Amino acid sequence: MTRFVESTITFPYRRSLGRMLAAFMGALTEKRILGVRDGQRVLVPPMEWDPATGDPLPLDLVEVGPVGTVQSFTWVPKPSVQHPLDRPFAFAFIVLDGASTPLLHAVDAGSPSKLKVGARVAPRWRGKRVGRIDDIVCFVPGESPEVDGKDEGPASEPVTMMDYKASTTYRNPVPAAADRAIAATRTGRLVAQKCPKCGSVYGGGRGYCVLDALELGPEHEIDLAKTGTITNFVVITPVQYPGQTETEPFARVFVLVDDSHVVFGYQPLLEMPAAEVRVGLRVRAVFAPAGDDTEETGAMGGHFGSLLGWAPNGEPDVQDPDLVNRIF
Ligand SMILES: [Zn+2]
Known part of the structure; x- marks a missing residue:
């Protein structure tokens, strides 16, 4: 039987967030979700530019949600190590109350039969929040936000940077001669x-x-x-x-x-x-x-x-x- 060697390459990097996403990520540490006004619409997550015209958008932020409505979803029966949850879950487009555009996030619903288009979902916040989109662990069915573990409060410093690890895992066969x-x-x-x-x-x-x-x-x-x-x-x-x-x-x-x-x-x-x-x-x-x-x-x-x-x-x-x- 052929032996395989599994290798993982991880690329850590740090990026600056810019004024719009810095405000969005900073608010997440306060358990608040921000959108940006674009005419009559509210874009969530906020964008630096109008997606239709490319014009820069002013920093006119508005709080939305945190509860929202599932617009569509896909079920992930076998999560990989890179998925946000280690058990079957849904990726869903969630239109938060007050928002015009959907936010893509995970929903921990247990089984696909317990989730419907139009279902109401609320965030499960991470206890220790650092200013990343996964400060929201996932959304859960219902109207009540939750906190996962001890709530350590908002970030002590303004959030301006984000650390990220891109990672890929692959397997190589090892010849018997090797x-x-x-x-x-x-x-x-x-x-x-x-x-x-x-x-x-x-x-x-x-x-x-x-x-x-x-x-x-x-x-x-x-x-x-x-x-x-x-x-x-x-x-x-x-x-x-x-x-x-x-x-x-x-x-x-x-x-x-x-x-x-x-x-x-x-x-x-x-x-x-x-x-x-x-x-x-x-x-x-x-x-x-x-x-x-x-x-x-x-x-x-x-x-x-x-x-x-x-x-x-x-x-x-x-x-x-x-x-x-x-x-x-
Ligand atoms: Zn030869």
Whole structure:
């Protein structure tokens, strides 16, 4: 059975809200919902510009709701981790009392049969509100607003910015050959596969020859040398985004393994300051102590296992201008 690796990429970012949305988000922390007057209409959420003409709208805000009427809805039977509720719910267009346009939000109704077009719904406020649309946890059937947990009151500072995390999760299959390559690193070995037809050698457990479209199995495995030469590198100065654990500049290097054409990309450089890394530097593989498992595999490929990275082995640099052409 194929093993899969699940990866999640999260992009945190911060945006400024502008005068209109700042007022809207700030009011949410006070458990108030604001719209903006646009002629005879009241737009909720408020917009900076008239959607029909593009003309800027004055900051003429008016409080609406908080109770409203469901205009239409769709039922979400299996919420994902990114949905606002962890149980089946509805996304609904809700026309709040006093508003002319519907607000899109979640309704916690239990089952689709308990929700109808025309149903009255009220907000369930979050106890700790920060000035985001999810300060309203969801709407609930009825005329009575609720607070989820202890009400911690409005924001102490004016709301001008919003933090947000965009996130995507995906799954990659891991070839059996990659698992064997990972297992080999646990005994301090680097294995590759040699195509019986063209002789090409593949590191990292690719499992097939890209030239001959030939599947490669355990019988095609060979041991690689544990020394090599740096052909390319990048020095990364870490930006302190959430989740970044590095604080100092660090190097990722490409290593051409001795007696082969195998290049391992994006490898950690160990035991040397990043500023001293150079093309032609001779290095040796460094493995985690036995039993000290490291990252098993990632989306980048399956050849890491217990291979921690590469450290200088003390030999003189290789002087070969063609080295930089070896990336893969
Ligand atoms: Zn081949």
